[in-house]
Each structure stands twice: as structure tokens, then as C-alpha cells.
Amino acid sequence: MALTGKRLRAALLAGTLALAAAVPARAANDAEVKDFLLDNGMEVVVIPDHRAPIVTHMVWYKIGSADEPPGKSGIAHFFEHLMFKATANHAAGEFDRAVSEIGGSNNAFTSYDYTAFHETVAPSALEQMMGFEADRMRNLVLTDDVIKTERDVILEERRSRIDNNPQAVLDEEVDATLWQNQPYRIPVIGWMQEMEQLNRTDAKAFYDSYYRPNNAVLVVAGDVDSDAVKAMAERTYGKVARGPDLPPRIRPVEPEQNTKRTVTLTDARVSVPSFSTQWVVPSYHTAKPGEAEALDLLAEILGGDNRSRLYQQLVVKQGIASEAGASFQGTMLDATNFTVYGAPRGDARLSDVEAAVDAEIARIVKDGVTDDELERAKTRYVRSMIFARDKQDDMANMYGSTLATGGNVKDVEEWPDRIRKITAGEVKAAAARYLVLDHSTTGYLLPQQQAEN
């Protein structure tokens, strides 16, 4: 039912650019995006898209794993699961069945900064969806039995998705090594020994604090009219009482990194070695103007796709790598990470691939990017935006994730213009400032025999 944060995160790592690029200045059909507040503080964004009789309905709660109390890791994701249980008005499974019966789809996901629930249905079912979502925002029935049963589910989820997967085990310890103070060091799914202890008291406190209309953003994209959406939202969500004001989301921040760190996992299940190097960099929410945009373009030019420097140099030209790339996770509330990665092909050694990646980084730090490749990177963004207009859920995701991490509708709409203004000098400066190997964190995933070389 519910996606794990880890799965979401993997998707974000692979697809940040595609997602970030999925933002038209105006939505399809050029109808304006509308943004308003209900009286109880719930924010509503309506993105008209009339090409097909479909609507994407999402509720984003401004609560993620990075907001969890110490020792309670996993509670945000656990709570995402609990939201599919019985309420005072609906039996467990009734909401899901209602979606299935009308041929819709639904799911949910948890990340560091937010937890979101979404349904894709025919417009005629929108108000019914709102009714179900508004109901479970406050009326869940959290018995000890429900808690115990669902806790077993998340424990099993952790065993199968993390503990049985060497890459996932490594990723967790790399994250906890890169982040030494900021809560992104804690896995979204939680540490096993803390998940085992989560109880009804924890769940109830979490629900009462965070599942409130004044901590939620409703995003509706599709074949709807914003006035109609507003009226429906008032009839459903509008009936839910505002909760106590929440304090600002000020979390522990990362101290300056002065060292080069490595994390190595050697495992018999690994066949091809690989590495990834990460740096702490600002997100769109924490960066100075233009800096996050420059990091987005830097990731694109350095390793965004098959035309990028890393791919062209390592995979195509030198032929030493089976994969090589870079990514930047811009949509985070706090400082985020910039990543480069690679894996060898044929007889090449992992150290050869890493050295070649490092050489490309050194080159971009020293010489910067050309105006030509910068233009091409910007063009690729614009092209992917046009393409993305066809993806209603990508648009909804972009607005939701931006609004749930301290941004607003204007930030989304003006983003393409801000990208267009970035200069080659700004990209070079971002590379020089952040991609310092002596202050990086590298994870190595090695086959058993590799370690014995």
C-alpha cells in the first residue's frame, strides 16, 4: 500500500531533474494555478489540466522523518501506514475499495520532510476522495491491536527492503556518515531497534500534533475548476478543526565538514563494485539566490544523462564504466546532498572509475563549463518541461513537495526563469565551493573478493 521513504528516495535520487523539470510556468491549457487557504489554515493548490477526465488529489502533511522525536525513528513512515486503518466512520480497507471500484489508484509516501497521500480518479469522485481524506485526518481508531499488527508490517518491510539489500544497508550508513548532526542522517524507515519500540502513545501524540489541516497542503491537479474544488474542500476538509499552532521547523544543522570520509560494505551478494561520493550542499530552501539553480545545472552538465561529461568521458570515450553520473536533490527543507557515482565495466577497476570521476570534477572546478553546454543543459530542462506537461502527477508532486519544504507557488512558477538566468561563472563557482574531495563522503559497495585484492 504505502511506499517506503527509501523507495521514494531512490526514485528522487534517480529522477530529481526529471521531477524538477516537470514544472511548467503555467499548467496545461494555460489555465492559472490557484492557491488559497481554508479558514482552518489548510492550504489548497489547484492546477487545471483539462485534457482528460482525470484528477490527481494529494494531501501533503508537513511532517517527515526529519521531524521525529529522538529515539522514535520510523514513526512518520509508520504513521503513513496507520492512515490506511479504520476510522470512526470507515472500516479498514473501505477507502481503498472505493478507489478500486471506480477504477482509480491511490498510494502514499513518506520522506524526510513530508508525508503525502494521493488518489487518481475521475473528477466525479473527487469530493468522495476529499471526504475520505478529511475523515482519516482526525478520526483514526488507534488500538493497541492495530499498532501491533502494523508495526510487524513495517518491521518486515525494513527486513526485506533494507536489511536484505547490501546497497540499502550501505546507503543508510553513508547517510549517517555524511550527516553528523542534521536529522537526514536517520533513515526514513527508522532504525530497527527504535521501530520495535513504537507504540500507541507515540502514534497518538504524533497524530494529534501533525495531522491537522493547518499542517497540510491539498494539491488538486486535473480536469476541475478551482471554484468547484474550493467549494468541495470547504464542505469536507473545511469541517476539520484547526490544530494547535506548530513551532517553526528548525532542526539541528550540520557543522562544517573538515574531513574526507569513506564507508565500505563488502558483501558476497555484490557482483559489480560501485561507489558514490556525496557532499553537503544547500537546497532550494536554504541556498542563496541562484545557488541551488547552479547546482541543478552543474549536476545536469556533469552527470545528468547520456550527454553529460561523466557519461561521455567514462562510459563512451574511455569505456571503463558501466555507469557514471551526478545528481542534486534540491527540494529539501534543510541542506541537501550532491552526489556523483560510478561502476566499472569489463576489466576496469573501481579505483580507475573513481579517479576518472575525480578528474572530471577537478576539470569542472578549474575550468568551469562552456556557454554552449550550459545553454544545452538549460534547453534540456525546457524540453523536459514541455514533455512533463503531460504528467499530471509530476506537476502535483512538484507543487506539493515545494510547498511542503518552505516554498510557495511563485517559487515553482518562476523557477524556469531563474534557471535561465544562471551564468557559466555561477556554475563554476558552485562546483569550486562545494565539490571539494577532502570534504566528501564516499560509499563503496564491494564484492567479497574485491576486498581481498
Next chain:
Amino acid sequence: MALTGKRLRAALLAGTLALAAAVPARAANDAEVKDFLLDNGMEVVVIPDHRAPIVTHMVWYKIGSADEPPGKSGIAHFFEHLMFKATANHAAGEFDRAVSEIGGSNNAFTSYDYTAFHETVAPSALEQMMGFEADRMRNLVLTDDVIKTERDVILEERRSRIDNNPQAVLDEEVDATLWQNQPYRIPVIGWMQEMEQLNRTDAKAFYDSYYRPNNAVLVVAGDVDSDAVKAMAERTYGKVARGPDLPPRIRPVEPEQNTKRTVTLTDARVSVPSFSTQWVVPSYHTAKPGEAEALDLLAEILGGDNRSRLYQQLVVKQGIASEAGASFQGTMLDATNFTVYGAPRGDARLSDVEAAVDAEIARIVKDGVTDDELERAKTRYVRSMIFARDKQDDMANMYGSTLATGGNVKDVEEWPDRIRKITAGEVKAAAARYLVLDHSTTGYLLPQQQAEN
């Protein structure tokens, strides 16, 4: 005035064994150690030592940096500083002057699990000391001005002791890499960006929660009679109202470590390279019976002093190291660390030294220790105990640190017997269980040119 946690920690790292060994089953003169509670919940330990007209007076608060709220790192140590400021009854500096005028000495220190204040004076001044300590337990005057001035002091302390010292900078990031969840990952002195934000509200909340008789242990060692101490304690500390009950000190615990981690600092100020490798191991408070004692003996045999395996093999026999050793920090509330370290001599390379240390670890894991060297290690403990009877402050420290980390007087008194019972098999089992290189964290301190090799 106040020692930093870091300085204390360095002392503990170097001297754990000496301190742990400083525990007679009975104190000097064979007078019994007395342990009792005041009506307000304050615990009192009296260790008679009548050889000289001196008394060591210590108050241990069961509050350390590992108890700090998220984002408030440094508040425990900051508060130790604030305790030397004015109270409603005494001007700032009055307590210090009173100690000096009678030829005594005083100081304080903060660690992960406790904060302690101590004076060494003539017995006739004991009640005066108690009066001053009892006064500052509740009557500090915390103005914004006091906060601001003293905050500048701790910030400067951090700059000079940590940020200007490559070894200290490395140690911090190694700690935060070894500990990925447990709060020992946070430096006792605090992260700079959080120390800068500490304010009067934080200090007041901290004071009101933790500086209470029912969260304190009074240790008096010296030329005193326990009945007299009790009467004095009742006249001074006994007048301080009990505070609200504190919740159990249950902190986030460390997940299983599955990776080998390294942290490297390269700095032009470093002349000789060095490394240290750490593992997460149980403390006396968290270990199964006998396991912490076995780790203590393992550290002693592997690298406790000049007769240890590491010293004999690397420094004396191979002549490749200028230093090599091992240590175990047993007196901690939560899981603790076991450390091996070394530095090359002459033309030897750091990697040679590390390989030789690893070889000694592999040997002790595979073959264990001999009965003969185990006996010698135990004998050295006993001998150091006899020697330590002369050190009143070591005895007071041992009782205080044990009682502040979940132990009791009996734990201290029975410790030598528990050490005597450890078998060679238990030492080997501890080595095999914990000293796994694939699950270790190594810090490297390198001169600038070393990095370019």
C-alpha cells in the same frame, strides 16, 4: 576555571585503566565506605581516608552532554561555566576566593554522562564548601548579560581547543562517524553553530530540570567521619527542595554497524601521521556480566602499557612505531568505544603501522591470550589499586563516575573480584566478538605531503 569535556575525555582516553584501577575494595585505613540518601533524594557517599587532614568534596550531577535536547549541544558544558557566576547570596568569584584563601583548590568538568564540581580543602572548611555548593544548586542569577559574556567564553574555548587543533577536529568527526545515532556522536563542548544560539531560556530550563538534589550525588573522601558528613549535608544540601522526578535516562541507541568507515584529516600543521581505530562495545552499565571486565583486560593486554603486545611488537621489536596502544572507556551510561592507535617512527609508513596493529588484533582474535599474560594483567590492576589508595581524588572520581552512570557502591567494591574471575576464554571471546575490522571506524591524521603520496 572549568575543564572542558574534551580535555576530560582526553584524560579518560589516556587514563581509563589507571582511573578504573584506583578502586580499593575498602578505602584507606579500612574504614567502610558509607552510602545514604538525604530526605530530598540526594545520594551521599563518604570514603574515609584519615592519613592527612584533607578532604575531597565533589557534587556529581547526572546530566551530561548526551542528555542535551536536539539542537542545544554544548548546554551541559555551558552550564558548568554558569555555575561559577553570581547567586542570590554570593557574588561571582566569591566561592573561588573562599577556596583560595584557605589554600584549597577547586574545579569542575563536564562529560557525556555527568557534570561534576569539586573542591579539595581542609576538613574544617567542608561545611563551608557544602554551603556554597548547595547555594549554587538553586540560587544562580542568570541574567542575559551573564549568559552573553559566558557564551563568548565557551565559543572562544571551542575555537582555541578544537578548531585550532587538527587532532581535536578529527576526533569530533570520527566520533560522529562511529556514533550514528547514540548522542555520544555530539561533542561535549557542542557544535559551534548551536553554541552560538544558546540563550537564557535554554539555560534556565536546563538548570530547573537537572540541578536538583534528587539528580545529584555527593562524594566526600578524606579525613572525615561519615556521621559528621551526614549532619553537615543535612544542614546544607538537606535544605534544598527536591525537584520534579526525572524520566529514566533512556537515549537513542546505536544500530548495528555493517560497514568499515574511515575519516581522514589532512592538515599542514600535522608533522607525524597517526591513526586510531574504534569499535562500539558495551560499557560496564550495558554489558552482560563479565563482558566489560573482559574488555578492560583485553585493552590492558593488547595495548595498556609498555609491556603490552602492541607496544612490544611495534615499538620494541619491529621498531616501526613511535607509539601504539589500546584503550577501553568502561564507565559510560550507554555503549562505549574500544580504541587501538599508532604512529610511525623513522622511515616506517603509517600503513605499515596500521597493518601491524591489525595483525596483532587478528592474532588475539584467533589465538586468544595466554593464562600467563592474563594473570600479569590482573596483577597490574591489583598493584595499581594499591598505588591508587594514595590518590584520594581518584577514589572520589571512581565512586562518582560509577554512581553517575547507573552503578552503585557495591559495583565499585566488587569490581576487583569480578576482574579476578575473568578467564582467558572470555577475553578471547570479547576480542572475537567486537574487534571486527570490517565493522570499525578509523581516523587518519595526515601531514599535507602525506596526502600527496
